[in-house]
Amino acid sequence: MPELPELEAIRQYLASNISEQVITNVKTFLHTVIRKPSALEFEELLNGSTLDQIERIGKILRFSLHKSDLILNLYIDHGLTGRLAWSSISQKIHAKTVFSLKFSNNKILIYHDTRLHGAVWLFSSKNYQPSERPAVIENFGPDFVQISESEFIKRLQKFRGEIKGILTNQKFVTGIGNAYADEILFEAKIHPFSKSPQLNREEKSALYLACKNVLSSAVEQISRILESTQKLDNERYWRQQIFRVHLKDKQPCPICGNPISTIKAKRLTNFCRKCQVPANRNFI
Numbered sequence: 001m002p003e004l005p006e007l008e009a010i011r012q013y014l015a016s017n018i019s020e021q022v023i024t025n026v027k028t029f030l031h032t033v034i035r036k037p038s039a040l041e042f043e044e045l046l047n048g049s050t051l052d053q054i055e056r057i058g059k060i061l062r063f064s065l066h067k068s069d070l071i072l073n074l075y076i077d078h079g080l081t082g083r084l085a086w087s088s089i090s091q092k093i094h095a096k097t098v099f100s101l102k103f104s105n106n107k108i109l110i111y112h113d114t115r116l117h118g119a120v121w122l123f124s125s126k127n128y129q130p131s132e133r134p135a136v137i138e139n140f141g142p143d144f145v146q147i148s149e150s151e152f153i154k155r156l157q158k159f160r161g162e163i164k165g166i167l168t169n170q171k172f173v174t175g176i177g178n179a180y181a182d183e184i185l186f187e188a189k190i191h192p193f194s195k196s197p198q199l200n201r202e203e204k205s206a207l208y209l210a211c212k213n214v215l216s217s218a219v220e221q222i223s224r225i226l227e228s229t230q231k232l233d234n235e236r237y238w239r240q241q242i243f244r245v246h247l248k249d250k251q252p253c254p255i256c257g258n259p260i261s262t263i264k265a266k267r268l269t270n271f272c273r274k275c276q277v278p279a280n281r282n283f284i
């Protein structure tokens with residue numbers, strides 16, 4: 001599932017490649033992923049519209065467009081397997097393509113979703129009236145990039161479970177998922193199953209700083225790779241380049257050399273038992 005760094009790098013890259021371009025052709029294929037409106041309306045509304053900007057709201061991308069007095073907002077929630085990609089006329093289209101958008105600079109952006117877990121919405125409004133937005137966004141906490149350290153620590157007091165569960169809870173902050181939470185906790189030297197109230201002030205500060213460092217450094221690294229490869233749906237490769245513990249089961253910890261541990265519960269957690277000591281020493 002793409003998380004904040006991947007979507008932020010994609011957002012910045014796309015904004016510099018297709019902003020102010022007009023959509024000259026729209027095709028829809030897998031209609032079930034398009035929650036609103038109908039596939040036909042989706043095509044009609046987007047055709048001829050101009051892309052103004054792309055924003056990221058947690059793990060959702062919003063494309064803002066206009067067509068005369070019509071304001072259009074296209075939201076993409078990638079789910080587990082949804083990915084944006086470039087296509088070309090000569091290229092065989094991805095088997096699970098949901099839609100394709102051709103822009104006036106001849107670039108063709110497609111959205112494909114192998115397991116159809118994602119969701120796409122297109123809302124339209126007239127005369128700058130506020131547009132509707134997907135209900136899921138209403139439950140989101142602040143995006144990590146917008147939150148200060150004091151706000152982060154203050155919010156943390158309201159969430160009392162295991163720290164990894166809190167970091168990935170979109171009501172706490174949006175944008176962090178299972179994979180980057182492992183990387184952040186490793187950077188902060190905090191055991192993933194430490195309970196939030198067990199963390200002292202220094203550990204909470206370290207956690208905030210680790211979020212900031214891990215996420216911003218990942219955005220920079222992915223942006224660099226994207227510029228050189230132009231490949232948007234390349235998450236696995238990006239992660240191979242960036243990750244230090246996630247999916248590194250039994251490999252030596254990059255700091256102490258101890259083998260990386262794996263715990264498979266509802267989801268996979270990787271961490272170093274030597275570097276990430278539980279806040280409560282009686283734990284484990």
Ligand SMILES: [Zn+2]
Nearest residue numbers: 253256272275
């Ligand atoms: Zn270690």
